[in-house]
Amino acid sequence: MKRIFExxxxxxxxxxxxxxxxxxxxxxxxxxxxxxFTIDAQELARVVxxxxxxxNPEELADWIIQGKTDFRLIDLRTxxxxxxxxxPGAENTGLTALPDAGLQKTEKIVLYSEGGxxxxxxxxxxxxxxxxxxxxxxxxxxxxxxxVLFPALADNPTPAQTVRFGRMKEVSKFFGGxxxxxxxxxxxxxxxxxxxxxxxxxxxxxxxRAPKKKxxxx
Amino acid sequence: MQAxxxxxxxxxxxxxxxxxxxxxxxxxMHPYLAGFGLGLVLLAAFVIMGRGLGxxxxxxxLVAVGADAIAPxxxxxxxxxAEYLGDGTxxxxxxWLVFEVLGVFVGGFLSGVLAGRVRTGVERxxxxxxxxxxxxxFVGGGxxxxxxxxARGCTSGQALTGGAMLNVGxxxxxxxxxAGAYATAYFIRRQWQ
Amino acid sequence: MNAPFYKFGLFGDNVSLIVAFFxxxxxxxxxxxxxxxxxxxxxxxxxxxDLTVFKVMFTAIITAxxxxxxxxxxxxxxxxxxxxxxxxxxxxxxxxxxxxxxxVVGGYCPGTSCVAVSTGKLDGVVYLLGVIAGIVxxxxxxxxxxDFYTATPMGQITLPKLLNVxxxxxxxxxxxxxxxxFAGATWVEKKMASRKGEQPL
Numbered sequence: 032m033k034r035i036f037e038x039x040x041x042x043x044x045x046x047x048x049x050x051x052x053x054x055x056x057x058x059x060x061x062x063x064x065x066x067x068f069t070i071d072a073q074e075l076a077r078v079v080x081x082x083x084x085x086x087n088p089e090e091l092a093d094w095i096i097q098g099k100t101d102f103r104l105i106d107l108r109t110x111x112x113x114x115x116x117x118x119p120g121a122e123n124t125g126l127t128a129l130p131d132a133g134l135q136k137t138e139k140i141v142l143y144s145e146g147g148x149x150x151x152x153x154x155x156x157x158x159x160x161x162x163x164x165x166x167x168x169x170x171x172x173x174x175x176x177x178x179v180l181f182p183a184l185a186d187n188p189t190p191a192q193t194v195r196f197g198r199m200k201e202v203s204k205f206f207g208g209x210x211x212x213x214x215x216x217x218x219x220x221x222x223x224x225x226x227x228x229x230x231x232x233x234x235x236x237x238x239x240r241a242p243k244k245k246x247x248x249x
Numbered sequence: 250m251q252a253x254x255x256x257x258x259x260x261x262x263x264x265x266x267x268x269x270x271x272x273x274x275x276x277x278m279h280p281y282l283a284g285f286g287l288g289l290v291l292l293a294a295f296v297i298m299g300r301g302l303g304x305x306x307x308x309x310x311l312v313a314v315g316a317d318a319i320a321p322x323x324x325x326x327x328x329x330x331a332e333y334l335g336d337g338t339x340x341x342x343x344x345w346l347v348f349e350v351l352g353v354f355v356g357g358f359l360s361g362v363l364a365g366r367v368r369t370g371v372e373r374x375x376x377x378x379x380x381x382x383x384x385x386x387f388v389g390g391g392x393x394x395x396x397x398x399x400a401r402g403c404t405s406g407q408a409l410t411g412g413a414m415l416n417v418g419x420x421x422x423x424x425x426x427x428a429g430a431y432a433t434a435y436f437i438r439r440q441w442q
Numbered sequence: 443m444n445a446p447f448y449k450f451g452l453f454g455d456n457v458s459l460i461v462a463f464f465x466x467x468x469x470x471x472x473x474x475x476x477x478x479x480x481x482x483x484x485x486x487x488x489x490x491x492d493l494t495v496f497k498v499m500f501t502a503i504i505t506a507x508x509x510x511x512x513x514x515x516x517x518x519x520x521x522x523x524x525x526x527x528x529x530x531x532x533x534x535x536x537x538x539x540x541x542x543x544x545x546v547v548g549g550y551c552p553g554t555s556c557v558a559v560s561t562g563k564l565d566g567v568v569y570l571l572g573v574i575a576g577i578v579x580x581x582x583x584x585x586x587x588x589d590f591y592t593a594t595p596m597g598q599i600t601l602p603k604l605l606n607v608x609x610x611x612x613x614x615x616x617x618x619x620x621x622x623x624f625a626g627a628t629w630v631e632k633k634m635a636s637r638k639g640e641q642p643l
Contacts, residue, residue, distance in 0.1 A: 295524050
């Protein structure tokens with residue numbers, strides 16, 4: 032057998048090699064093994080503890096105001112809730128539709144839901160699939176309302192808190208909200224109406240902007 | 250023994266002599282070897298960039314930029330051009346495919362120079378005039394442009410890249426290219442034979 | 443190993459353009475090596491006299507396919523990060539047929555025409571102008587295309603997924619197809635050459 036192989040012309044040898052490689056491939060199993068992300072429970076726990084999996088509403092507000100486009104904001108609630116109000120620039124994708132939402136594994140993804148439960152579940156889902164840069168909005172939409180839309184000053188504020196509140200007052204106006212005033216401060220449950228979805232025009236428009244330049248494909 | 254193929258192409262030459270000239274004047278690399286090299290380049294693109302090769306996309310970018318320069322409002326309103334122009338944050342010509350195609354020009358030239366195959370002229374069969382050949386080249390190119398955009402790629406992008414990745418659409422595309430080409434070959438054999 | 447390197451952030455967009463340039467050089471180099479700067483050699487494929495196009499194309503496909511398969515099987519490459527063009531069956535079939543016609547009429551495909559241009563072929567230059575014109579026509583008529591452009595979308599789908607068979611099996615079948623095709627091509631070329639030899643001068 033070996034002598035027959037040695038006597039073959041080089042092209043025929045190559046052909047046999049190709050055939051063998053192909054044959055082995057049949058039984059080799061899935062080539063997607065390189066992309067199976069093993070859930071390292073310890074690692075994930077560490078990330079959670081260090082809160083590096085979170086993004087604060089303040090930070091997110093800054094990104095939006097600065098017009099940053101290097102991240103994707105995902106609203107995990109129902110379409111109706113999304114229609115009533117959503118953080119400007121957010122895309123509405125339910126939990127089940129998440130894997131097919133066309134998210135790149137290497138792009139920055141920020142998830143939010145009403146509170147924190149759904150976004151936490153979605154976070155695990157995406158991390159398990161090997162998405163590298165997934166973050167949850169700390170406090171969800173509730174946190175967004177409390178800190179960005181309707182910021183309030185604590186009863187006995189530290190100087191730092193006062194400065195921060197001053198800044199958040201402007202930020203809240205940008206998003207169509209209003210700082211909470213009144214003697215009872217944050218303890219009072221404010222009665223407010225959520226700002227309309229169309230604000231701020233520039234941000235909304237820029238997220239529904241011209242399509243990002245076609246990067247892949249032929 | 251470099252035959253002056255250009256002057257000979259001007260007069261009808263019998264088929265066998267034509268073939269002999271063809272063979273001695275151009276010693277090409279063995280097809281399997283060249284294919285292997287090409288495959289390695291493609292593999293390098295997969296491993297380094299996570300994408301395959303392409304060609305037509307670069308020209309789409311070029312056209313989009315041209316359209317934008319001539320009639321910006323029209324270009325941005327057109328969904329096809331807009332895809333290549335993007336949102337204005339990146340210059341459309343700073344595109345992977347544009348640079349890749351520039352490399353193709355350079356690489357082809359390099360190989361041609363090393364093999365003594367750089368020569369001006371018009372490639373055509375012995376039975377057709379230069380003018381007709383150029384006409385066909387233009388028409389063929391036009392068809393190619395349309396076909397490539399419909400199919401989201403040309404032979405480099407779809408057939409080679411998609412073929413290696415076992416992409417369904419690419420394989421369907423590849424078979425149709427061969428089918429269309431073989432079907433038409435008979436009707437314009439005068440151009441080549 | 444974290445590959446594809448670009449997808450893992452090993453380098454940025456600007457370096458990727460330099461990478462593109464060098465990959466393009468390799469691409470163009472081997473295209474010309476194979477003789478694809480010549481329209482006559484390319485179109486000889488469709489007259490069965492010179493099947494280099496088939497041989498080169500399929501050798502490249504199985505080289506890259508086997509390489510990609512084994513590298514990702516070994517975990518050295520993350521196959522799911524390599525971009526797979528979404529399938530739109532109907533426009534791709536239509537585009538393929540049109541492209542095939544254009545191939546034989548024009549004598550080149552966009553990649554090979556670049557090689558033809560850089561080795562001095564005037565018809566390559568005219569061909570490229572034609573390609574640009576074709577793209578302009580397509581772009582202008584694009585709104586009229588409407589839904590056809592996105593008809594029959596199948597998403598990002600591979601043959602193994604479509605046929606519901608192991609990936610490796612399709613790799614094997616394609617390899618067999620290629621090797622069988624090469625044997626057949628050699629036979630056809632010999633037949634055509636001997637037939638030509640029998641023709642009286």
